[in-house]
Amino acid sequence: MTKHRREFLAALGATATVGLAGCTGGSALGDSNEMPGVAGETLTLTTTTSTYDTGLLDELNAPFEEMYGVTVDSVAQGTGAALETARNGDSDVVMVHARSLEDEFMREGYGVNRRDIMFNDFVVVGPEDDPVGIGGVGSATEAFSTIADQGATFVSRGDNSGTHTKELAIWGAAGVEPSGDWYRETGQGMGEVLNVANESGGYTLSDRGTYLSQRSEISLVIHVQGPIEGGPELLANPYGILAVNPAAHDNVNYDLAMAYIGYITSPEGQRRIEEYTANGEQLFYPEALSEDPDFQQYVPEGWSGNSTDG
Template sequence: MPIQRRTFVAAVGSTAAAGLAGCSALQSGSDGSGNGNENKTENGDGEGGPGISGETLTLTTTTSTYDTGLLDELNAPFQDRYGVTVDAVAQGTGAALETARNGDSDVVMVHARSLEDEFMENGYGVNRRDIMFNDFVVVGSSDDPAGIGGSEEATSAFQAIADAEAQFVSRGDNSGTHTKELAIWEEAGLDPETFGEWYMAAGQGMGEVLTQASQQGAYTLADRGTFLSMRSDINLEILVQGPIEGGPELLSNPYGIIAVNPAVHDNVNYDLAMAYIGYITSPEAQQIIENYTVEDEQLFYPQALSEDPNFQQYVPEGWSASSGDDS
């Protein structure tokens, strides 16, 4: 489905109820009976309560959700409502998934579907959901030494950068952005391992890479949200647009959230992780995503609720019911 600007759908009825199921479970009795009276706070509003208030949810997440400030806006209502703390650890997608794979986080919010699928297929994650999307853009200085400005294809832009041996700063950190960058080079028939000194692997987060590219007049691949949030502080401009502005679908950038499997790591706070997933995919949180802007620019677009739900969000790409049925 092509990515495009769209108006948030404020889902109601069963969709909204399903999205908030995890949160409702936390407000119910700790024995699962659904009797929430014993968990009410002194003011009787049913928020927080024994076994809930004071707990900490460890969230490993990509740097773009953290650097843009979106996480602060999303987490505050959840923390206030349940009297819990969300400990957000910003890493590249690969590192965030590795932390979760080791049982050191409860839930992951990332943006590299191939890595997410591998994480789930190996049994480390459960209950994946789509959250939101934006897109990737190719940015560089206004001088544009490789002449890629206005290119309609990311692959041709990357080919021109390589042909000109123009400076390019790569994340180089197995993040979602780095994974996408490598996919574009591969699509263009090029291998970064063969590149010369013009290609620099920073091993840093998106903010640091944008700063470095700006200082060196280099090109880089960035998620639109982080670029827009930093645009006034760097000397870079968008040269190749992603699909939000009519660019190639190859530059699409969907985000997902996954609970760490408690059958693999029994130390994880699975109940709180599922409550958080329920909240993040609820109409309330999706509206926060829709409304979040920096300098009047929308950074992310909600995707959890739709008039036309994408049920494939729950399973690895390419999965079908018959794929595991030999009968």
């Protein structure tokens, strides 16, 4: 790391700590006694079902609750529903994994201070005997095309979640509009969809974390890998966290939301994400701390702050 980069990151960290302390009235990671009025409060977090189904939320939230003397009320929904709850002013902070929906939320003025927090990837799973032969194709679009052409059962979230959004993008890239008896939309979370696919002998798209956490209870296997195991980048699955804009809803607990974002993106929060496992497998990979930070994480993708005025 260059001297200038070290100085920059040190300055950035100091600014963030001062800013958070200014919001909370105490140390960024101090105990609740240093934050007058915080102890006893409740933070409402709306989040994707994958963070709940894998057990990650319990691992992350318990230390934060103890640290500040607060309660985190976690509402697990598909990404679309989680963001809609926040649009209605019924959430303080949102942790989701569909960048296009996050960007729309920010452009509408409902979300602020977005941060990258972690990633894993998506995988295409199905029966071990792989009746349509998608194993080893290495392409999600080819796998989806084959499933559609042969009318094999495909179980969809069908709930405007991050996984459903990715699934639709893959169908679009494959030039397929899925419909018919072979295509089953459940409107359920990832864990339930895996159970349905397992019972019906069908295929589905899953985030790797939820699949690994349930692998010992189902007979589905991975037929198309994501980029973590050398698969296509199309199956990448980044997660972000956003505070609900207090200018849009003055009832939101913005200070506590920012304290939570600070905790999740801190070395402590990132360490807990990295060390969290299920069935001996790492489920998520931390992304908030980097020697080469992506500043596009704070704003909608493609946004430019360059003014055309003279």
